[in-house]
Amino acid sequence: MSIKISFIGAGSVRYTVKLVGDLAKTKELNDSLVSLMDIDEERLEAVYNLCKRYNEEIGGNLKFEKTLDREKSLREADFVINTALYRAPGHEDGYVSYEIMRDVAEKYGYYRGIDSQEFNMVSDYYTFTNYNHLKMSLDIARSVEKICPNAWLIQTANPVFEITQLIKRLTNVKVIGFCHGVEGIFEVLKALGIDKKDTDWQIAGVNHGIWLNRFLYKGENAYPLLDEWIEKESKNWESTNPWDTHLCPAVIDMYQFYGLLPIGDTTRNGSWKYHHSLEAKKRWYGKFGGIDNEVERPKFYEELRQIKRMIMEVSKNPKIKITENWPEEFPKEKLSGEQQIPFINALTNNIEVRLFLNVLNNGTIQEIPDDIVVEVPVKVNKNGIFPEKIEPDLPEKIKKYYLTPRIMRMEMALDAFITGDRKILEEVLVRDPRTKNYDDIPKLWDEIFNLPFNKEMKEHYNKYK
Amino acid sequence: MSIKISFIGAGSVRYTVKLVGDLAKTKELNDSLVSLMDIDEERLEAVYNLCKRYNEEIGGNLKFEKTLDREKSLREADFVINTALYRAPGHEDGYVSYEIMRDVAEKYGYYRGIDSQEFNMVSDYYTFTNYNHLKMSLDIARSVEKICPNAWLIQTANPVFEITQLIKRLTNVKVIGFCHGVEGIFEVLKALGIDKKDTDWQIAGVNHGIWLNRFLYKGENAYPLLDEWIEKESKNWESTNPWDTHLCPAVIDMYQFYGLLPIGDTTRNGSWKYHHSLEAKKRWYGKFGGIDNEVERPKFYEELRQIKRMIMEVSKNPKIKITENWPEEFPKEKLSGEQQIPFINALTNNIEVRLFLNVLNNGTIQEIPDDIVVEVPVKVNKNGIFPEKIEPDLPEKIKKYYLTPRIMRMEMALDAFITGDRKILEEVLVRDPRTKNYDDIPKLWDEIFNLPFNKEMKEHYNKYK
Numbered sequence: 025m026s027i028k029i030s031f032i033g034a035g036s037v038r039y040t041v042k043l044v045g046d047l048a049k050t051k052e053l054n055d056s057l058v059s060l061m062d063i064d065e066e067r068l069e070a071v072y073n074l075c076k077r078y079n080e081e082i083g084g085n086l087k088f089e090k091t092l093d094r095e096k097s098l099r100e101a102d103f104v105i106n107t108a109l110y111r112a113p114g115h116e117d118g119y120v121s122y123e124i125m126r127d128v129a130e131k132y133g134y135y136r137g138i139d140s141q142e143f144n145m146v147s148d149y150y151t152f153t154n155y156n157h158l159k160m161s162l163d164i165a166r167s168v169e170k171i172c173p174n175a176w177l178i179q180t181a182n183p184v185f186e187i188t189q190l191i192k193r194l195t196n197v198k199v200i201g202f203c204h205g206v207e208g209i210f211e212v213l214k215a216l217g218i219d220k221k222d223t224d225w226q227i228a229g230v231n232h233g234i235w236l237n238r239f240l241y242k243g244e245n246a247y248p249l250l251d252e253w254i255e256k257e258s259k260n261w262e263s264t265n266p267w268d269t270h271l272c273p274a275v276i277d278m279y280q281f282y283g284l285l286p287i288g289d290t291t292r293n294g295s296w297k298y299h300h301s302l303e304a305k306k307r308w309y310g311k312f313g314g315i316d317n318e319v320e321r322p323k324f325y326e327e328l329r330q331i332k333r334m335i336m337e338v339s340k341n342p343k344i345k346i347t348e349n350w351p352e353e354f355p356k357e358k359l360s361g362e363q364q365i366p367f368i369n370a371l372t373n374n375i376e377v378r379l380f381l382n383v384l385n386n387g388t389i390q391e392i393p394d395d396i397v398v399e400v401p402v403k404v405n406k407n408g409i410f411p412e413k414i415e416p417d418l419p420e421k422i423k424k425y426y427l428t429p430r431i432m433r434m435e436m437a438l439d440a441f442i443t444g445d446r447k448i449l450e451e452v453l454v455r456d457p458r459t460k461n462y463d464d465i466p467k468l469w470d471e472i473f474n475l476p477f478n479k480e481m482k483e484h485y486n487k488y489k
Numbered sequence: 490m491s492i493k494i495s496f497i498g499a500g501s502v503r504y505t506v507k508l509v510g511d512l513a514k515t516k517e518l519n520d521s522l523v524s525l526m527d528i529d530e531e532r533l534e535a536v537y538n539l540c541k542r543y544n545e546e547i548g549g550n551l552k553f554e555k556t557l558d559r560e561k562s563l564r565e566a567d568f569v570i571n572t573a574l575y576r577a578p579g580h581e582d583g584y585v586s587y588e589i590m591r592d593v594a595e596k597y598g599y600y601r602g603i604d605s606q607e608f609n610m611v612s613d614y615y616t617f618t619n620y621n622h623l624k625m626s627l628d629i630a631r632s633v634e635k636i637c638p639n640a641w642l643i644q645t646a647n648p649v650f651e652i653t654q655l656i657k658r659l660t661n662v663k664v665i666g667f668c669h670g671v672e673g674i675f676e677v678l679k680a681l682g683i684d685k686k687d688t689d690w691q692i693a694g695v696n697h698g699i700w701l702n703r704f705l706y707k708g709e710n711a712y713p714l715l716d717e718w719i720e721k722e723s724k725n726w727e728s729t730n731p732w733d734t735h736l737c738p739a740v741i742d743m744y745q746f747y748g749l750l751p752i753g754d755t756t757r758n759g760s761w762k763y764h765h766s767l768e769a770k771k772r773w774y775g776k777f778g779g780i781d782n783e784v785e786r787p788k789f790y791e792e793l794r795q796i797k798r799m800i801m802e803v804s805k806n807p808k809i810k811i812t813e814n815w816p817e818e819f820p821k822e823k824l825s826g827e828q829q830i831p832f833i834n835a836l837t838n839n840i841e842v843r844l845f846l847n848v849l850n851n852g853t854i855q856e857i858p859d860d861i862v863v864e865v866p867v868k869v870n871k872n873g874i875f876p877e878k879i880e881p882d883l884p885e886k887i888k889k890y891y892l893t894p895r896i897m898r899m900e901m902a903l904d905a906f907i908t909g910d911r912k913i914l915e916e917v918l919v920r921d922p923r924t925k926n927y928d929d930i931p932k933l934w935d936e937i938f939n940l941p942f943n944k945e946m947k948e949h950y951n952k953y954k
Binding site for chain 1 (some may be wrong): 761890897920924
């Protein structure tokens with residue numbers, strides 16, 4: 025069945041190329057119509073060019089269209105993949121404004137910025153200062169609601185938790201949040217020397233706060249293998265790169281307190297104990313201090329920008345065989361491991377698959393409210409999305425001490441955004457352990473509002489009262 | 490109907506005398522058998538003497554017994570009033586160990602002690618360091634379960650929230666938590682110049698975290714009258730004593746953020762913004778800085794001790810007519826306003842009454858779990874306790890931003906106490922904004938455990954692991 029897939033924010037070059045590659049390699053889908061949409065014409069041209077060449081080199085039959093017009097792209101779309109990150113006029117990418125807002129906050133003593141919070145230390149997962157991006161993401165969802173109300177909206181850009189929840193709350197769009205954090209489990213299996221074929225595992229929680237609730241190896245509880253590794257091997261552990269934190273001391277510490285292993289980005293989302301300084305980060309995340317710090321994060325953004333510039337260059341040189349010259353970026357056969365295309369294939373062609381998606385809880389995790397977006401294992405086929413029974417249940421400690429306060433912060437971010445009540449934004453900092461002077465809180469927010477790219481945010485938060 | 494009421498911790502002299510006075514003045518109950526129990530023989534003698542004289546002077550027909558044996562007192566009891574506060578051997582009262590533990594914590598930078606926490610700043614509402622008192626309270630409940638399982642346990646000693654919840658969780662005792670904080674509403678009515686006869690109000694939440702959800706004056710919303718008072722009068726407000734905080738700037742600030750007026754002790758239980766220093770307390774609670782600070786709190790304890798000593802003296806001089814010489818402490822006709830005796834009278838003699846009690850939620854406050862102890866208006870009569878429908882519902886902000894984190898801290902205190910897992914106690918401080926050095930946390934707890942009166946606590950928290 026030929027379908028139409030709209031990529032909103034297609035100028036997120038690497039992501040788009042990767043997913044288009046997956047599409048071209050998926051035989052049931054490789055005659056789909058791919059509609060690439062971005063507001064950046066130059067980037068759109070580049071990605072259009074590369075996607076076409078990639079499809080050709082792989083031998084796919086995808087059809088492509090490109091447009092600067094969101095609504096045009098959405099027309100008759102069956103699936104909408106949203107990877108768009110808000111970018112202020114004149115900025116190279118969305119990270120520029122993130123870094124500017126972080127700098128303002130650090131001047132007031134908020135190390136790593138306002139949005140770095142207990143249980144959310146990921147440096148580009150902005151929830152409180154991120155008005156522009158939340159607004160744009162909501163606008164995209166509203167366009168979907170208007171133009172292609174039956175389409176699935178595949179929310180891929182972060183903050184997945186807050187955006188998916190926001191769209192669920194304010195629209196009727198069939199939105200699902202996507203993240204690949206769950207793959208962190210494979211790093212753990214590798215370290216323990218366990219073949220994944222022999223394992224049975226479940227992971228559940230909220231986005232970037234997920235836990236290995238079931239872990240069996242050849243039918244037996246495999247946690248003792250982890251305990252053994254901790255006893256014997258953990259002292260020799262060292263991170264090989266800033267992302268390699270799957271079994272770092274912070275993870276072991278979280279495991280020993282909460283009773284389950286945190287998986288994927290969850291390892292980065294502990295309390296300030298692990299994050300209050302670069303030194304603390306190095307002690308708990310290995311020699312790089314993880315990726316969420318003042319040394320590694322700027323390097324990473326620079327890396328992303330270099331790859332993007334390189335890709336732009338390649339797009340202008342049609343003679344280069346991209347799969348041959350950049351096999352890592354454009355592999356010929358290997359799928360990316362991202363969940364988006366298997367999700368589409370399962371719904372469209374009934375190729376059933378197990379995925380980890382962000383969907384409304386509706387009783388999946390007991391005691392968490394039904395209307396909260398959770399990240400849980402699901403079976404997807406032509407009949408829909410079916411969450412697995414979470415078994416064993418998450419421990420009370422994780423629900424009460426970790427998920428509940430994380431959910432509260434999501435609620436505060438959404439309430440502030442929806443109501444325009446700046447007192448909620450201020451209250452977030454009233455409760456922030458980094459606050460030295462409560463009288464500075466309104467000043468800090470004023471400074472954030474007065475940044476040139478936050479004009480609309482300022483108006484929004486001044487409407488109230 | 491003649492009933493037996495057991496007073497456990499009867500040596501809490503003032504409380505016992507006050508409630509016995511209410512009993513003697515309540516005609517349907519004034520032939521009851523009052524069983525006074527305490528482990529302090531001298532205090533027990535004094536209170537026994539005073540209660541008998543008070544009863545006589547009033548003209549009541551109460552019968553009295555006294556005993557050092559808890560189980561003996563509980564035999565055939567219909568109601569058990571627990572006012573006992575744990576007192577370490579050699580200490581004048583329970584506050585001595587509280588102050589010692591506070592001093593230890595302050596040495597590590599925890600102003601007002603470990604137990605002062607966001608949404609619980611009441612200086613003698615100890616939840617985390619209070620092993621001895623929680624243990625004793627639970628033991629009393631277990632005796633009730635064994636000796637008089639059909640009796641109602643009237644939990645009067647603080648922390649009412651944590652103790653009531655603990656007893657509900659670990660026993661089958663019919664326990665109800667009692668507090669008089671709700672009376673704070675009358676101070677508000679007085680300030681607004683409103684006659685209570687013309688009002689209709691409801692207050693709901695958790696103990697020391699209660700909110701005026703319904704407030705009608707002559708059938709109309711009375712909140713505009715409060716708003717008017719705030720606009721015109723609040724600038725002239727000054728506290729007349731350390732307890733006079735019902736309309737202080739902190740309360741107005743909380744009202745303006747949460748949307749409802751906090752009542753009673755709730756006014757003392759905001760965030761660190763109001764409490765981080767004596768200066769802050771004075772700014773937000775008036776010139777005394779409230780009662781929860783280093784100046785007023787020791788004065789208050791000294792006052793209590795002086796009254797107690799005075800009462801002990803009086804007990805030794807049988808010639809003094811107490812109601813004539815101390816009409817404030819021993820009023821002849823006026824009831825104390827405490828809820829315990831009207832509660833007993835309603836259940837026993839069907840004298841229906843509206844009270845504010847701490848009972849299992851079971852849907853009374855929507856979205857709060859059923860098994861959480863909430864403080865809500867109830868109708869009591871011979872058929873039982875019937876919570877009113879909370880109408881209008883508490884705002885989402887109060888449930889999500891205030892009650893939920895307060896409930897989380899209760900859960901952490903109970904989990905630590907029940908499991909003996911000291912990592913939970915440490916985690917409380919990991920999340921505490923006052924923490925300067927995370928490595929000090931275990932040291933601080935060791936120092937608390939090593940206090941001579943915490944021997945049992947130390948053993949309890951060393952069992953684990």
